[in-house]
Amino acid sequence: MKLTSEEKKMLEGKCGKATREAMEIIVALGEIYGAKKLIPVSSVQVAGVSYANLGEAGLDYLKAIADAGGKVRVLTTLNPAGMDVENWKTLGIKEDFAEKQKRVLDAFRRMDITVTCTCTPYLIGNLPRFGESIAWSESSAVCFANSVLGAKTNREGGPSALAAALTGKTAEYGLHLNENRQAQVVVEVKTKLDGTRDWGELGYAIGKKIGNKIPFITGVKKASIEELKSFSASIATYGGTALFHIKGITPNKTRKPSGEKIVITDVGMIEARMALNDDVPDGLVDFVAVGCPHASIKEIEEIARMVSGKKVKAEFWVTTARATKNTADTMGYTKTIEEAGGKFACDTCMVVAPLKGRFKVLATDSAKACYYARGKNEFKTKFGAMKECVQAAIEGKWIIE
Amino acid sequence: MELKGRKICKGIGEGEALVSKDAISFYGGIDPETGVVVEKGHLLEGKSIAGKVLVFPNGKGSTVGSYTMYQLKKNGKAPVAIVVKECDAILAVGAIISEIPLVDKVEGLLENLKDGMKVKIDADKAIVSF
Numbered sequence: 001m002k003l004t005s006e007e008k009k010m011l012e013g014k015c016g017k018a019t020r021e022a023m024e025i026i027v028a029l030g031e032i033y034g035a036k037k038l039i040p041v042s043s044v045q046v047a048g049v050s051y052a053n054l055g056e057a058g059l060d061y062l063k064a065i066a067d068a069g070g071k072v073r074v075l076t077t078l079n080p081a082g083m084d085v086e087n088w089k090t091l092g093i094k095e096d097f098a099e100k101q102k103r104v105l106d107a108f109r110r111m112d113i114t115v116t117c118t119c120t121p122y123l124i125g126n127l128p129r130f131g132e133s134i135a136w137s138e139s140s141a142v143c144f145a146n147s148v149l150g151a152k153t154n155r156e157g158g159p160s161a162l163a164a165a166l167t168g169k170t171a172e173y174g175l176h177l178n179e180n181r182q183a184q185v186v187v188e189v190k191t192k193l194d195g196t197r198d199w200g201e202l203g204y205a206i207g208k209k210i211g212n213k214i215p216f217i218t219g220v221k222k223a224s225i226e227e228l229k230s231f232s233a234s235i236a237t238y239g240g241t242a243l244f245h246i247k248g249i250t251p252n253k254t255r256k257p258s259g260e261k262i263v264i265t266d267v268g269m270i271e272a273r274m275a276l277n278d279d280v281p282d283g284l285v286d287f288v289a290v291g292c293p294h295a296s297i298k299e300i301e302e303i304a305r306m307v308s309g310k311k312v313k314a315e316f317w318v319t320t321a322r323a324t325k326n327t328a329d330t331m332g333y334t335k336t337i338e339e340a341g342g343k344f345a346c347d348t349c350m351v352v353a354p355l356k357g358r359f360k361v362l363a364t365d366s367a368k369a370c371y372y373a374r375g376k377n378e379f380k381t382k383f384g385a386m387k388e389c390v391q392a393a394i395e396g397k398w399i400i401e
Numbered sequence: 402m403e404l405k406g407r408k409i410c411k412g413i414g415e416g417e418a419l420v421s422k423d424a425i426s427f428y429g430g431i432d433p434e435t436g437v438v439v440e441k442g443h444l445l446e447g448k449s450i451a452g453k454v455l456v457f458p459n460g461k462g463s464t465v466g467s468y469t470m471y472q473l474k475k476n477g478k479a480p481v482a483i484v485v486k487e488c489d490a491i492l493a494v495g496a497i498i499s500e501i502p503l504v505d506k507v508e509g510l511l512e513n514l515k516d517g518m519k520v521k522i523d524a525d526k527a528i529v530s531f
Contacts, residue, residue: 028410055468061468157490353421
């Protein structure tokens with residue numbers, strides 16, 4: 001692999017220990033994947049922020065980088081943490097966990113990382129443009145950035161994304177190269193799509209069939225940002241793909257693949273919905289969480305309208321980025337939702353917060369959340385539209401079958 | 402015998418070989434406090450990787466595995482060196498941040514090396530000798 005004189009300097013330790021170690025990671029990955037050179041990145045999203053996932057070792061590692069003077073060279077934002085940084089007590093987080101989580105964020109802050117914790121950085125100011133190379137972790141954001149924005153990123157892990165931030169570089173391989181961004185399988189959609197639930201189901205149905213192949217999706221007439229956000233999360237969770245093309249919707253150019261073709265009909269959608277819904281005695285639901293990926297201001301406005309003047313029976317969480325909640329505060333949506341008994345959980349989400357054992361049944365509009373709620377937290381799940389979830393929160397019961 | 406591979410993470414490590422024909426997930430597969438393999442049904446289940454030259458085909462599992470390797474090193478329970486057939490990003494990153502010498506693509510190693518044999522990994526030269 002060819003390195004520039006600036007890159008060599010970093011590797012030789014002339015820009016400090018933290019930069020040297022980061023450059024060693026970038027170069028090693030480049031060699032493993034056969035990259036010819038390094039390329040600059042304009043934006044980084046770092047995962048591995050929740051103390052529940054990092055543990056003491058992860059915290060030590062991050063502290064060591066900050067102590068060695070490591071500073072990021074490009075705009076860098078964080079994935080959700082294990083708790084709402086301000087409101088953790090109300091959400092039932094224990095004191096010692098909160099203390100450790102704060103130390104994690106402090107280490108990131110010392111590296112000049114923008115310590116906003118969200119899986120939707122593109123909604124709050126970390127918005128790369130078409131064609132730019134970036135280094136993002138967080139599978140749903142990676143999928144959204146590659147497919148909807150047309151930026152270019154591989155699926156980074158926490159440490160490799162951080163290494164890209166500290167050097168401003170990544171190795172040129174995988175999805176940074178146009179020849180690897182071509183569609184591999186045609187997916188014909190023959191069903192009506194309306195709302196985030198439908199797009200979550202579609203992501204499940206396609207993901208289960210094609211794995212991590214790149215689909216060329218036809219038969220879709222319109223898609224909102226919220227729907228594409230839901231789809232990105234679902235297809236990345238159930239398939240592992242990091243890039244999709246939708247004819248007439250997404251901006252990337254691609255060759256239309258010949259050969260393999262998959263058709264998604266109403267049957268496939270119903271199968272997906274059934275797979276995401278568990279049998280629950282009397283339909284009782286004790287936890288309702290919406291905002292996976294983090295809710296947009298438009299979704300929060302809808303929720304406020306639906307709960308206005310009502311009271312919820314189940315624990316009801318709206319997970320979102322703090323910046324989005326600040327806008328909701330201004331608009332009065334927060335007050336409406338909180339008066340109905342709902343809670344905002346900013347900076348965090350039901351996937352990374354330490355929730356195991358606290359609830360039995362989760363109702364959500366997110367296909368991705370179902371996967372992690374079942375695996376990691378051992379909840380049963382009910383999956384439906386935002387309206388159905390809000391209804392379940394009010395009744396304490398899932399009423400749609 | 403001296404075999405040539407590819408350097409992933411620099412350094413030199415020497416010790417007894419611990420050979421696995423199963424892939425290894427550091428996150429969830431190995432106890433970071435003790436270095437003991439805890440994955441149910443794994444060929445190395447119950448054995449400790451601490452202080453060994455760990456030889457296995459490839460990594461698997463969560464990206465958090467890189468941090469588990471770091472945790473093992475902090476606890477003094479890490480292997481002195483690692484040799485794998487095919488290195489992935491999780492192992493490479495884990496080895497670099499934990500300063501564990503790592504070499505991959507060593508032809509004929511899994512066939513010729515047995516548990517308990519003394520082996521030296523010179524990752525700088527990408528040479529395995531035993």
